[in-house]
Amino acid sequence: MNVSADIRALVERRQAGYSLEAPFYRSEDIFALDMEAIFRQHWIQVATEPELPEPGDYVTVELAGESILIVRDDDMEVRAFHNVCRHRGARLCNEQKGTVGNIVCPYHSWTYNLTGELMFAEHMGEQFDRCKHSLKQVHVQNLAGLIFICLADEPPADFEMMRAAMEPYLLPHDLPNCKVAAQIDIVEKGNWKLVMENNRECYHCVANHPELTISLYEYGFGYQRSDANAEGMDAFERTCVERAKQWEALNLPSVEVEKLLDVTGFRTQRLPLDRSGESQTLDAKVASKKLLGEFRTADLGGLSFWTQPNSWHHFMSDHIVSFSVIPLSAGETLVRTRWLVHQDAVEGVDYDVANLTAVWNATNDQDRTLVEYSQRGAGSSAYEPGPYSPYTEGLVEKFTAWYVGRLAEKIGALVRE
Amino acid sequence: MNVSADIRALVERRQAGYSLEAPFYRSEDIFALDMEAIFRQHWIQVATEPELPEPGDYVTVELAGESILIVRDDDMEVRAFHNVCRHRGARLCNEQKGTVGNIVCPYHSWTYNLTGELMFAEHMGEQFDRCKHSLKQVHVQNLAGLIFICLADEPPADFEMMRAAMEPYLLPHDLPNCKVAAQIDIVEKGNWKLVMENNRECYHCVANHPELTISLYEYGFGYQRSDANAEGMDAFERTCVERAKQWEALNLPSVEVEKLLDVTGFRTQRLPLDRSGESQTLDAKVASKKLLGEFRTADLGGLSFWTQPNSWHHFMSDHIVSFSVIPLSAGETLVRTRWLVHQDAVEGVDYDVANLTAVWNATNDQDRTLVEYSQRGAGSSAYEPGPYSPYTEGLVEKFTAWYVGRLAEKIGALVRE
């Protein structure tokens, strides 16, 4: 890729252990590069299977200037296409989700089947070759019900390593047999990397997330030991060991897998929850009485799954919360959150949407505010990269290091250690 | 004109019979070129005489970054000026339309008469020469009541050919003795050329315009003959021949004049309307009982008049609908629609505004949606120019070919055939 000397210098002089220089958060040129080198080259998590349960069900995703149509075909396979008519380029599906029999262009009724072939186009004359006007395909992967797309011609091959590592953790939660109980989009006025950095630490949790810290132990992401917290940290570690054994007996792996610097980077870990220990709710009890998969016990803690560059997910015994981050511009980012429960759970009987969504709605809003404070701060000439805590921000560094490393590889820059 | 090699290459490689490459719809650089090479060099239809019936009546038009003041002077002549005070540059008239005695700057009361001469400027001292501070004039033409302006120093001379060809068609409808019964502006989030391409075909009508196709035959713009439509097309052709004779007896020309590739490109044709055949209304009957000019019969079909690059008009026995397209940015376009009836027609007695405007309000809104789908689609990397139908999109091609040809001439590029 062809990038300016200024950007190349920024990448090359990035200092490990420190936040990024301001242009990484503010420059539209670097945003364009992020789209090209990160979001068009990697596997991007954008949807979940329960959003399109039946043939003809579709979702559309706006990513890196593209509109992608993700649709379940008549053989139940999930497919992805560029959402553009081959005639005069009209967008085919103009809602975020819906159901179609065939894909019919609203402009002149050109009609494609669910595998993308052009079936019908009126008035085009005898010379016209329908076969040359199929929809253009996009790569798609389905990992235990999480849908990833890749816009590159040749997607990273190590997706299969993530699949092999993650399926034992994820499959017991049986996401494909869930339903979407709630989906909420928020737009944060901050760069997507600030959204991700915010997600990768809990240093800010105690001061900002009263709802989340009811169930979430603040020690889970690393903490500097002090007289004040030594007792709590020791107790947490004992709990971890104890619960891991119980989960092992249920065939539920909990040990951390940390591959955040892989091309298809990810991390997972199952950790105990505080108080009742069942779920990320306001009372730490399950939000849905109908447990997922074949679970018989509710206190399965929280299984976190993070992917580079843009998603995180919390799998619990009763529900799953799934977050996809979609950059909109250097200063705006969409965060799409879905709450999924067992497909047989009945609203008002087994679960209540307000209770189900209370913690993460509040937490998302708090995080939005913090991201916006950071975005504003990075606009100051007085901003300079500050030090990450070696105790609480080690995983932020892993996000930033992955980002800079991937950028460097794509643009052929050298990164200092 | 000085344009980049990239733009020159786009112009030179344009393939006849296909929609334009995406930058023509999306790039602000090409939008700037469009303003310079198209909208500042050609005759642009922007108003109708009935919008300024009396001396001192004015309209203002925002075009290509300019504000133009069109005003009727005391000798009933229509004049056009740059709407800028010669003192400190304040905009003189800040409403879309109004009436003035003189043109008085709101800032320091510099006062110009209706022919643009500075009559009064206080406190300017003895050295000040009023005569050097007249308003700057803009070229203006009045074709049968349609007002055109040209921002070029030397406007295209072939306007007079259009006038000669068109007056026999237009004058019987007596636009100058109409009044504006309704005027509605809509902003479409699409490039102006998508608005024009949409206007130049009826391939999309059947699927999108239920109100318009009550009176409009879909065959009028070209159709590929098939078993399903052969009977209808034959019937339409017989009707055309029959009605043309009746109109000829009334001295109303109806034969197509197609000069879409002229510098001042245009096209006209009078075609029968369906059902009652009188007017583009929800029942195809006249919307105004008071017929235009000296008409005695209502079933005069629809006379269409199109101009390059930015207008179309439907003249009927009882009313006229006049559309001007004003580009705002690469992705935004103003469509200004006026419905005109006989100046003596009485609202509530002779006509009802809701009935008069029903068809084109609905149709404009439907077209806006289609244009916006196309604009979005052109933002995709998967968009590529698609083939125009040789049957239904021949006149779209004539618009696109005119546009590319004019651009090529202005920038000195070669266009492939």
Added chain:
Amino acid sequence: MNVSADIRALVERRQAGYSLEAPFYRSEDIFALDMEAIFRQHWIQVATEPELPEPGDYVTVELAGESILIVRDDDMEVRAFHNVCRHRGARLCNEQKGTVGNIVCPYHSWTYNLTGELMFAEHMGEQFDRCKHSLKQVHVQNLAGLIFICLADEPPADFEMMRAAMEPYLLPHDLPNCKVAAQIDIVEKGNWKLVMENNRECYHCVANHPELTISLYEYGFGYQRSDANAEGMDAFERTCVERAKQWEALNLPSVEVEKLLDVTGFRTQRLPLDRSGESQTLDAKVASKKLLGEFRTADLGGLSFWTQPNSWHHFMSDHIVSFSVIPLSAGETLVRTRWLVHQDAVEGVDYDVANLTAVWNATNDQDRTLVEYSQRGAGSSAYEPGPYSPYTEGLVEKFTAWYVGRLAEKIGALVRE
């Protein structure tokens, strides 16, 4: 500074006595240069002492892309800092004004005292040096209660000359013992220089400011003598002489000081007010019964104080109106107006806010409209710099000349006479 040849040419060819060429009002490149060469290099008036009466009281100001935190410390000194945490750059104070004990970052609770030292940062490990992470300071000056900041490393030294000249005029009005009775922000859709030019003349007052001209003599800023106004001008001059003597007896200087071309340019003058002569109100009587400082008499006229590049202030016997201009973009400017009365004045008893603010609320709104007309006009290709009146726009010329001169010095350009 490194600027384009185009901008350099614009600066060099500026013609004295004429308004600026359009790019000075419209170009974002010149706006960026204005921020760099004008707003980052000079003393900028941004606040008044009564906005932060107690220790821990702060205001934030957004200027030239920076957020500046102005805070009163525990020793009652006014300090200014870049409003950016030294950790990950979050904005510290996110309201326009407020009160804090310490300055605590909302993100991870890094805590600074009111002199900017980092007192507390958790989890940062043993290697971390708190002393290297103090807030970054900004230069600040307090002139008789008016707060100025300077973003330059070395601020202009001649601020002290302005202080020496102005204190005798300003101190009697005792601004530090006032309180803010009302503060209103408006955003004008015009370049900041049009806002300033508008402020520097009253040529437009008679036609536009019916409320202001109740108390303000239009002759005060210069007028061309004519038969119609000779009598009024003579009477005004006699009044000026007479009142100056009365004020002198009260130790209130009134003679004009005009240093508008100094680096820290300014101008002051005390002039009589019309009618009751007491205050800029709808009846020209005082708006607050509690007079300022040690004043015993209400008819002290109006003391105007202007600073380059961005403020003006009217000091009267009973209240002060203070205006700061904050550029937002080439086409948008914030005007912040504060009305200040004696700190012991009681709302509803001594003053009524609606009455206090009536004149300048109306006048600000009228000026906003005029500035917006000028901004629009400058967008026309027909706009060219027009002549300033030698009688009524001499002080506009002084603003423009100061601006161009300062720009020229900063970029090393030559300015024609």
